[in-house]
C-alpha cells in the first residue's frame with residue numbers, strides 16, 4: 001500500500017492478538033514498529049519475530065497504558081528512536097463483565113482508563129509530535145461492533161468503544177488542519193484470547209451471536225490488520241473522523257436469517 005514503506009508506527013497491545021497482527025501487517029509493508037504492551041516477554045518475542053521475518057526495525061516497549069507519564073515517556077522514546085511518529089495504532093483493550101449496578105468503582109476506573117482514556121492520551125500526545133513533523137501523521141483506534149450494538153454486563157466496554165467512535169470523529173475534525181487523520185476500525189468478534197477466555201469462562205456463547213451475524217463466522221485478525229494498514233496508508237488519504245466496521249455485517253443486522261424473510 002502506498003505510503004507505508006519506511007514509516008514508523010507505535011502499536012499498543014501488540015504483544016499478542018489483534019495488535020500483534022496489526023504490527024506484523026504494517027511490518028510486511030516495510031513500516032518500522034514499536035511493539036508496546038504491558039507483557040514484556042511476549043512483546044519482546046513479537047518484536048524479535050517481526051525483525052527476523054520482515055527485516056524492519058521492531059522494538060519492544062513495556063508500558064502500563066493507565067499511566068499518563070508512561071504514555072508521554074513512550075512517545076518521547078519512539079520519537080528519539082525513529083525520528084518521527086508517523087502512525088499510532090491504539091489497540092490495547094480489556095473487558096470485565098458485571099452488572100452496571102455491581103461494578104466496584106476501581107473496576108470502572110480500570111476499564112475506562114485502558115479502553116478509552118489511554119486512547120485519548122496516546123492520540124493527543126502523539127499528535128504533539130505529528131503536527132510539527134513534515135510527514136504529519138495518522139491515528140487508528142480499535143473500536144468494536146459493541147460500540148453500536150450492546151449486550152448486557154458489558155457496559156464499561158460498550159461505553160468505552162462508543163466513546164472511541166466519538167473520539168475519532170471529534171479529533172479527526174480538529175486535527176485535519178494539522179494534516180493528521182484519525183479513524184477507527186470496529187471489529188466483530190475475533191478468535192483471540194479476549195474472546196476465547198470469555199467462551200471458556202461461560203461468559204460468551206458464540207452460537208447466539210452467529211444467529212445475527214450475516215456472514216456467520218468470526219473475523220480473522222488479518223482482516224482487521226488489512227483495514228488498519230489501509231487507513232494508515234496514503235490509499236485512504238481522503239478518509240478521516242470515520243469508524244469502519246469489519247464485522248461481517250453484524251452491526252446492521254436486526255434479526256436471525258431465518259426470521260427476516262417472513
Ligand SMILES: NC(=O)c1ccc[n+]([C@@H]2O[C@H](COP(=O)([O-])OP(=O)(O)OC[C@H]3O[C@@H](n4cnc5c(N)ncnc54)[C@H](O)[C@@H]3O)[C@@H](O)[C@H]2O)c1
Nearest residue numbers: 013017018037038064065091092093144187189190192194
Ligand atoms: N477479539 C475480539 O473479538 C475483539 C472484537 C472487537 C474489538 N476488539 C478490540 O481489539 C483490541 C485487541 O483485542 P484482542 O482481542 O487482541 O485482545 P488480547 O487480550 O488478545 O490483547 C490485548 C493486548 O492489550 C494488552 N494490554 C492490556 N492492558 C494493557 C495496559 N494497561 N497497558 C498496555 N497493554 C495492555 C494486553 O497485554 C494484550 O497484549 C481491543 O481494543 C479489543 O477491545 C477485540
